[in-house]
Amino acid sequence: MSAKKVEGSSAPAIRRDLVLSGTHLDQKDPKITYSDDWFSTPDLGRSIPSMVDGLKPVQRKILFYAFKKNLVEEIIVSDFTHGVAQSAYYYRWQTLASTIVGMAHDYVGSNNINLLVPAGLFGTRLMGGKDGGKKKHLYTRLSPITRVLFPKDDDVVLNYLNEDGQIVEPTWYMPIIPTVLVNGSEAIGTGCTTFIPNYNPREILANIRRLLNGESMVPMDPWYRGFKGTIEKTASKEVGCTYTVTGLYEEVDDTCIRITELPIGKWTADYKEFVTSLPLLQDHRNYSNTVSVEFDLKLTKQNMAAARKEGFLKTFKLTTTISTSNMHLFDKEGVLKKYATPEQILEEFFELRLEYYKLRKKIRLENLKLELLKLDNKVRYIHEFLSGKPIVIFRNKAEFVQELREKGFTALPKKATPVEAAVGGAIDDAAEESSMAPEPSSTAFVPGSEYDYLLEISNFISCEKSQEMLAERKKMNEAVAELESTTPKALWHRDLDALENELDKLDLNDAKAEEEMKAIKAKARASKGC
Structure with missing residues (x-):
């Protein structure tokens, strides 16, 4: 059976019958309009992901090459980049390499499910990925879960693009759950930005099962793999919700406070500079590493009392906020659309995926x-x-x-x-x-x-x-x-079962890594105290 193809650019099939009034975006209109000019339209197509697969064109090209070559063995990132560049890639090499690295990030605050495996120093939560090594020393391959999220059985039903006679990536891939909710997205395009937080893949999966069974969805809140703090809804509006993200601390005694988690988006190295510059700090010990956060802060009794009165969360800047009021994506028709809730994204995805x-x-x-x-x-x-x-x-x-x-x-x-x-x-x-x-x-x-x-x-x-x-x-x-005798819904249930098995494996690996990390910290702190 032949796969479908469409002629034209490898960017999303963008609707151009909509006009942007200046640079202002009407936040009350769910469908965002923009001008058909030589820069803004392709820039938006490159910058804003698709609701269907959660990918930008460059990420889709990377996935296309990885699937085509069946990259289950490690390949050096520079070679990977060279291979992807053969698929009608017209942008900067550095952008391509950085995107490959970003798809492999697995530290807290990055991907909930990394589609590529990081082998080498790809960057950590110490500096939000900016501490990565040179690309020539990095290796990667497809994560085992990636082909479960994007089943090979769907390859022949996708619409592949044709660039000057060369078959390249599809308009979009068709994952079994909306990966844009799993890994989130943050992007800036001409006249439009988007921010979609990460959500728990198990909650997304459970909601899809509810829809398959004719039941109502359960509202979902942001969730980041490995994050030990709290994410609480503090405001709800028609166009989205606001959440307060809080790190963790504990009072060890009347002169010591221990910080064991930072809010999403605060990186360990930056936070170390902040706390060491506080006038009230007497001494500190840093037990943090590339995976987890742990600071023991020593204060005088007087300063400890003052910090307690002001509030430890405020004094040590352990809260941030995230909002779901700016979730813009290209829909299945290539129209730039604003989504009010993650459930709206999921419901629209569900109808298309079932077809x-x-x-x-x-x-x-x-x-x-x-x-x-x-x-x-x-x-x-x-x-x-x-x-x-x-x-x-x-x-x-x-x-x-x-x-x-x-x-x-x-x-x-x-x-x-x-x-x-x-x-x-x-x-x-x-x-x-x-x-x-x-x-x-x-x-x-x-x-x-x-x-x-x-x-x-x-x-x-x-x-x-x-x-x-x-x-x-x-x-x-x-x-x-x-x-x-098998219904399309039953086929989807089978794929979801396979995904749950892979998620179980991830959870087991995370639990094992957490136990190992606790042992290392306990040994490092044994003779030092606070």
Whole structure:
């Protein structure tokens, strides 16, 4: 089954029939308008992600290359960058490299689910990722969970773009949950900004199950993987909510306070500079590392009392706020739209994703039935050969094809260009070259290839081969029957089950890392105290 393609730029298919009045955005209008000029339109297309996959075009190109090459083995970031640049990438190399690094970040306050694995110094919460090493010393690969979020079965239902005859990334990918809510987004475009906080993938998953079961969603609040502080809703408006994000502290005694978590967006190195500059501080010890925060602050009793009176949260700046009043995304039609709640994003995503499960089932069923038809013909072909009605194959191909046609075998010509070379999996150099050429229409076939699928087994005909084909046909019949009886919603439930299993693995790894970190801190503090 051929994948769909659309002609044009690799940027989102942006609606240009909307006009921006100056540079002012009307916060009451959910659909944001902008001018069709040489800069603002493409700039917005590059800067603001899609509601569907949560990706900007450069991130989508990176994912396309990683899927195409099946990057399960580590690759140096500079080589990765060079490979992505071959897919009609027209922007700065440094932007591409930085985006790859950003997709691999896994520290608190970055990605809840990093799509790439960081191998090397990719940057930490010490400096909000700015402490990363040189790109030539960094390696990465696809995270195991990425292909669970973006199933390979969906590759053939996506709309792939065509850049000057070269098949590149799709208009958007189709994850099984809205990744824009999982990892959030913060971006600035011409006349428009967006900020979407991170949300708990398990809560998103649970809400999708509720929608699949015809139930109402449960409201979701921002959530950041590994964050130990609190996020509380402090204001609710028609256009969004405001949340107070609070770090953690404890009073060790009447002269010592221990800070064990910072608000999201405050980085350890910056905070160290802040607390050490406080006049009320007598001494301090820093047990923080690249993963966690821990400061023991020594004060006099008098200063401790003063800080308590003012409030430790205020004195030590342990609160920030985040808002959901500025959530702008391109919708499925390429229209820049303002969303009021994460549930609104999820509901819109749900309707589109369910349609694509229906399309996935349809195409998968067509492909299975095509394979079953091939097996039926192969079984009959082998049976006639072994039962004394051999088809003479030691002659020119035209006569061979004519005899098969007269005997009523199904003609199944090959496509001129294999779609698989363009949409995913490991490929060789020859396949990659073919994927870079324009793909013919779905009716273009290789002349004379109608019976190649039978000719290719002619040298392997035997009773054992017949039994093998019969067993394979039985399995294929069972697969067709099983898929026919499976609803699109059931397919989605299966994918969600697989995602839950991967999330369980992440939680176990996080818990193990947390225990190891506690042991290291306890050992470091054992002889020092506060």
